[in-house]
Amino acid sequence: MTEKIYTKEEWIKALSGLKSFYNIFVPVRDGDFHTFKALDEKKIPDFNFQNTRLSPKSLVYPQSERIFAYTLDEDTPDANIIKESEKDYSPKAVVGIRPCDAHAFQIVRPNFDNPEYQDPWWIQRYESTTLVGLGCNAPGSTCFCTSVGGGPFSEKGLDALLYDLGDTFLIKALTEKGEAFLENAQGGKEADDAALKAGEDLAAKAANKIEQKISIDKLKDKVQTELFDAPFWDDVAFACINCGTCTYLCPTCWCFDIQDEVLEKQGDRIRNWDSCMFPLFTLHGSGHNPRAKKVQRVRQRFMHKLKYYVDKYNNGVQCSGCGRCVRNCPANIDIREVCELMNRL
Amino acid sequence: MGIEPGRLHFSWISSAEATKYVDVAREVAKEVKALGPAKHFIKKRAEVA
Amino acid sequence: MLEYVEKIRKTAGKLFEEDKVDVFIGYKKGSLPMMNQPVLISNADQVDLLHWDSNCGLNLCNYLTKRTDRIGIVANGCNSRNIVTHITENQISRDQLYIVGIPCKGMIDHRAVQRAVKQKEILAIEEQGNTFTVKGKDFEDTFNKNDYLQRNCLVCTHRNPVIFDEMVAPPVEEQIEVDTYKDVKQIEGMDPEKKWNFFTRIIDKCIRCYACRNACPLCYCPTCFVDESNPQWVGKSSDPIDTMTFHILRAYHCAGRCTDCGACERVCPVGIPMRQFTKKLNKDAQELFSWEAGLTLDQRPLLDVFQPDDYNDFIR
Numbered sequence: 001m002t003e004k005i006y007t008k009e010e011w012i013k014a015l016s017g018l019k020s021f022y023n024i025f026v027p028v029r030d031g032d033f034h035t036f037k038a039l040d041e042k043k044i045p046d047f048n049f050q051n052t053r054l055s056p057k058s059l060v061y062p063q064s065e066r067i068f069a070y071t072l073d074e075d076t077p078d079a080n081i082i083k084e085s086e087k088d089y090s091p092k093a094v095v096g097i098r099p100c101d102a103h104a105f106q107i108v109r110p111n112f113d114n115p116e117y118q119d120p121w122w123i124q125r126y127e128s129t130t131l132v133g134l135g136c137n138a139p140g141s142t143c144f145c146t147s148v149g150g151g152p153f154s155e156k157g158l159d160a161l162l163y164d165l166g167d168t169f170l171i172k173a174l175t176e177k178g179e180a181f182l183e184n185a186q187g188g189k190e191a192d193d194a195a196l197k198a199g200e201d202l203a204a205k206a207a208n209k210i211e212q213k214i215s216i217d218k219l220k221d222k223v224q225t226e227l228f229d230a231p232f233w234d235d236v237a238f239a240c241i242n243c244g245t246c247t248y249l250c251p252t253c254w255c256f257d258i259q260d261e262v263l264e265k266q267g268d269r270i271r272n273w274d275s276c277m278f279p280l281f282t283l284h285g286s287g288h289n290p291r292a293k294k295v296q297r298v299r300q301r302f303m304h305k306l307k308y309y310v311d312k313y314n315n316g317v318q319c320s321g322c323g324r325c326v327r328n329c330p331a332n333i334d335i336r337e338v339c340e341l342m343n344r345l
Numbered sequence: 346m347g348i349e350p351g352r353l354h355f356s357w358i359s360s361a362e363a364t365k366y367v368d369v370a371r372e373v374a375k376e377v378k379a380l381g382p383a384k385h386f387i388k389k390r391a392e393v394a
Numbered sequence: 395m396l397e398y399v400e401k402i403r404k405t406a407g408k409l410f411e412e413d414k415v416d417v418f419i420g421y422k423k424g425s426l427p428m429m430n431q432p433v434l435i436s437n438a439d440q441v442d443l444l445h446w447d448s449n450c451g452l453n454l455c456n457y458l459t460k461r462t463d464r465i466g467i468v469a470n471g472c473n474s475r476n477i478v479t480h481i482t483e484n485q486i487s488r489d490q491l492y493i494v495g496i497p498c499k500g501m502i503d504h505r506a507v508q509r510a511v512k513q514k515e516i517l518a519i520e521e522q523g524n525t526f527t528v529k530g531k532d533f534e535d536t537f538n539k540n541d542y543l544q545r546n547c548l549v550c551t552h553r554n555p556v557i558f559d560e561m562v563a564p565p566v567e568e569q570i571e572v573d574t575y576k577d578v579k580q581i582e583g584m585d586p587e588k589k590w591n592f593f594t595r596i597i598d599k600c601i602r603c604y605a606c607r608n609a610c611p612l613c614y615c616p617t618c619f620v621d622e623s624n625p626q627w628v629g630k631s632s633d634p635i636d637t638m639t640f641h642i643l644r645a646y647h648c649a650g651r652c653t654d655c656g657a658c659e660r661v662c663p664v665g666i667p668m669r670q671f672t673k674k675l676n677k678d679a680q681e682l683f684s685w686e687a688g689l690t691l692d693q694r695p696l697l698d699v700f701q702p703d704d705y706n707d708f709i710r
Contacts, residue, residue, distance in 0.1 A: 030599075050515065052385035053664065054601070063601065064631035138531075140515055142426070170536070211425050239432040241456065243605035245663045259630050261391050270393055270631050275603075280621040330605050330661030330676055331452060332424040332431040346642060346671075347590025357709045385590045391633040 001173040003191040005220055008047075011169050014185045015095060017041060021184045022093040022130065025059055027052055036094060047164065050140050051098050053323060055251035059094055060125045061112075061273075063248075067121065068269035072262065082269065093130040093181060100143070100322040102131045102157035103150040104251030107320060110313045111254050118149045121271075130177045133158040137206055142323030144212040145337060149316045152210065153203035163199040166169075170199045214336045214341045216317050219266060219310050222345065227300070228264065232341050237298035239331040244275035246325035246333070247301065254320050255281070276300045302338050347385055351376045396521055398496060401562040402468055403441040405494050409466045410438035418466035419454055420444040425518040427528070428504040430458055444468075448502045448539060451660040455479075457612035458486045465491055468562075470498030472546075472655035474555035475688030476611045479490055479651055482688075482695055485576050485614060495558030497566040500539070500547030501656070502526065505665060507542055511535055546656030546669060556689050557646050560691040575677045577670065593638070593671070599664040600637050602630075606658035606668050607644055612651045619643060645671035650679045650696030651687050 006014060015024055026045035028037040034052035037043050066085040073079055076304055079225065112122035136143070136152035141225040155161055160178035170191055173179040184279060247253040257274035260267060274281050277298075282291040291297050309318035319335065326334050346387045354373045404416045421638045422433040422443045430449045430674050434457070435441065446468065454467055455476035459617070459680040465486075469477055474495065507516065507528060513526045518529045549572045553564040581592060604620070607613045620640055628643070629636035652672045659669050682705050685696045704710055 032509065050513075062635070064390070064391070064393035066393050080430055142519055235434075238434045238457070239452075241452075241605065241661070243661070244601075244603035244606040244663075245605050248603045249602050249663060257630065261629055261631070263388070263390055263613040266390060268391055270391055272631050277616075278604075278621065280623070283623075327426065328663045330424065330663075332429045334425045337425060346593050346674075347586050347588075349586045353704070355708060386635065386638065388629070388633070388635045390638075391629060391631050391636075393631050393633060 001121050002179055003170070003172045003196065004163075004182060004185075004188040005191045005195050006169045006171065006188040007167060008169060010187045012045065013044065013141035014187050015187045018093065018181070018184055021089045022181070025092065025094045027096045036097075036276055039095075043110040045096065045191070047096050047134060047162075049096075050138075051101070051324070053324075054249060055104065055322065055324060055327070056094055056097055056101050057108070057251045059092065060129055061122055061254070064270055064272045065121065065260060065276065066260075066268050067258070067271050069266040070269075072267055075266040079181075085268075087124070089124045089128045091128050091130065092125075093132055094096075095132040096134045097131050097138060097158075098322070099133050099154040099156065099158065099161075100145045100150050101251045102133050103145070103154060104157070104320040104322070105131070106157040107252045107318055108314065109256050110315060122230070123135060129180050130159045131157060132171075133161045133176070135161060135163050135203060135206065137164055137202060139206060140323060140327075141211065142325065142326040143210055143321060144214050146207060146210045147212065147214045148216060148319050148321040150320055151203075152206035163202055165195065165198050165202065168195070170195050172199075212321075212323075212336065214339050216310075216339060218307070218343045219306055219317065219339075222307065224303075224307060225313065227342055227345060228303065230342070230345050232345075233295050233299045236333070236338055236341070237295040240277075240294060240298050240333050241331050242277045242279075242294050243330060244273075244277050244295060245328055245330060247275040247277060248273060249324040249328055251322055251324075252305070252320055257281070260289065298333070302335070302342065305335070306339055306342055348383075349380055350384060351380055398446045398562045399444070402446055402494060402496075403444050405560065405562065406441045406444055406466055408462045409492055410441075414464065415466035416463040417459055418444070421446060421452075421454075424449070426654070427516050430503060430505065433682065446496065448526070449504070449519070451501050451504075451544070451657060452609060453611050453655045453657040458656075459611075459614045460485060461490070463490070466494060467491060468494045468496055469555050469558065470496040471550065471552040471554055471556070472498075472653045474557050475552060475653040476655060478557055478613065478688035478691055479513070479514045479653070479695070481691060482652075488691065491559075494556045494557065495555035495561040497555070497561065497563050497571065498547075498550075498553045499566055500543040500550065500553070502539065502542050503544040503547075503658075504569045506558060508543070510537060544656045544660065545667075546654045546659070548572070550654070551684065552686075552689070553645065553655075575673065578673050578677050581674070582669065593641075595636065596618040596667055597637055597641050598634070600641070600666055601664060602632060602637060602640065603663060605661040605663060606666070609657040610648070611655075611657075612648050613644070621648075628693075641668060641671055644668075645675060648672050649675040650683075650685060652676055653687050 025036045026039050027034045027049050028043045029046045035052050036051040036056045068082045069083045069085050112119040139152045155174050159175045160173045169293040173182045255274045256271050259270050283289045305318040356369045409415045417434050417436050419434050421430040423445045428449045432452055454473050481488050514530050516528045516530055520527045524539050524540055525536050591650045630637045679696055
């Protein structure tokens with residue numbers, strides 16, 4: 001696999017050149033935080049960031065997407081016929097995605113793409129996307145990727161990985177997609193042994209910088225009902241305000257709701273992110289709500305991530321350790337603490 | 346918040362004041378028509394991906 | 395404000411010992427700097443969890459709604475005004491509450507501090523009276539607290555609780571001659587087109603997580619209008635008009651009730667200054683009806699009364 005080295009100026013130039021092959025998304029400073037935006041003349045990529053406030057999951061799985069459209073106009077031959085909406089599946093590259101967020105796509109995949117069900121929109125977007133990671137030289141204090149199967153330079157889910165060596169970027173292709181990306185990238189030179197060694201050292205050092213360790217080893221063997229009935233849920237849930245910050249910022253939360261919107265005779269079927277924190281998420285047509293109480297909804301979030309997912313997919317926990325929910329929860333509900341409680345029970 | 350003056354009206358009309366109701370409705374319709382169609386705060390086809 | 399901590403713990407302990415309360419609601423130190431967590435304790439052994447400093451930004455009144463037990467609660471100026479509103483609106487009754495009043499010197503604006511340290515990661519914060527020190531991996535900075543107050547605290551004129559059973563300390567001096575509505579006046583000066591663009595711009599990052607709504611003690615409806623599906627008042631997608639509808643209607647539901655506690659702005663994960671919506675309503679309430687929410691239990695709420703001298707002709 002190709003391994004190249006670029007000065008930082010060369011790299012930005014290479015990205016501009018790649019725009020004729022890909023729609024390139026890069027981290028951009030937007031006010032107080034970073035966010036992934038399509039690369040254009042006005043937006044300067046800023047690779048000097050901890051992580052983006054919102055996860056890049058929306059690039060594969062938008063917050064709202066039109067999945068079908070229909071007309072109710074009886075005068076047209078296709079009245080009341082639901083048609084799939086056109087989508088943009090042109091090649092996309094997310095450059096600078098953190099390894100935890102790429103790992104998250106792997107965690108999410110079994111939900112959208114499994115032998116039983118294939119979600120055509122998620123899969124096609126995912127497959128048309130090339131993920132070019134940026135290793136974390138200085139992981140944050142709320143990062144715990146190494147506890148959940150990832151790492152600051154983990155290659156899981158990535159097509160290529162960038163190492164920030166100071167004045168230069170070392171980039172390694174990891175998959176065919178990554179190889180194709182580098183083939184199209186202008187400039188740079190073959191990485192020498194010194195650069196490769198520097199990259200390895202960097203990765204080893206970064207892993208040691210992650211101070212946060214959480215234990216997930218006992219979750220698999222726990223009895224679901226015992227965790228469900230654990231005595232700590234009331235305390236865990238008390239401060240929660242039941243907003244959707246944790247689930248909407250989370251790179252591994254995948255739940256959605258489907259809504260029909262009709263404007264005069266034009267109908268749209270739209271898929272929107274939903275959140276297990278909202279009462280409406282589980283409200284039945286009958287009016288009954290199986291999760292009417294806050295504590296039930298909070299428990300669901302943690303049980304899903306740390307127990308149901310573990311049992312169902314045998315693929316670790318449904319968390320990539322990015323720490324977004326920890327940092328941004330208005331009420332300081334901390335998944336690291338809840339995970340400890342569950343693992344220890 | 347960006348709704349022009351004259352587009353939003355408030356009035357207090359008792360159920361016994363049919364004439365006042367008609368007058369107010371006419372007046373409101375006249376003023377709003379004079380402003381032309383609203384430009385903002387109109388739900389169109391959802392702007393989504 | 396750190397000196398209050400001991401007093402709060404002692405008071406809570408005493409309330410449990412004298413069997414005056416079943417539970418006590420306060421804050422505990424959070425797992426991150428600049429973040430304290432609301433906590434409910436149910437016996438005297440837990441009082442050492444209780445904490446108070448300039449990072450108690452969530453409004454505790456939010457946790458009172460429809461409780462049926464006897465509750466001890468800490469309350470600074472704005473929180474106490476929300477408690478008054480809650481009592482007036484029959485969400486809790488006065489005799490269930492033992493209010494431990496806190497004279498407040500304002501809360502720290504965590505975003506402003508993050509900006510001041512250029513978004514570097516803050517690992518610890520320490521308060522020393524009127525200053526505070528933040529520490530990270532390779533930096534340490536000390537700031538004057540007054541330069542980093544939440545925007546609502548900067549213009550607060552009710553720092554002392556308006557209702558309490560005991561105070562943890564003597565009242566603090568109220569801020570006078572603050573220009574509470576300077577920003578609102580600027581917006582009022584815009585033409586409709588500019589106003590529309592202004593409000594569209596401030597909410598353009600909204601992700602509809604409803605943290606602002608849920609952090610607000612005024613939002614206690616069993617089913618919020620945005621969650622209603624039959625009829626459906628507002629679309630659930632990220633369509634900008636639906637998002638605007640949510641923000642405008644949320645604000646209107648706070649008319650004459652908002653105490654400008656700032657919880658909505660504090661919790662927003664994308665930093666929307668949504669007080670710009672509610673502040674205009676507060677200003678109108680004050681200027682047109684001489685009304686400030688939650689100052690006394692003896693007055694009916696603004697939208698509950700008819701005044702013969704109403705400024706509008708049509709209503710008289």
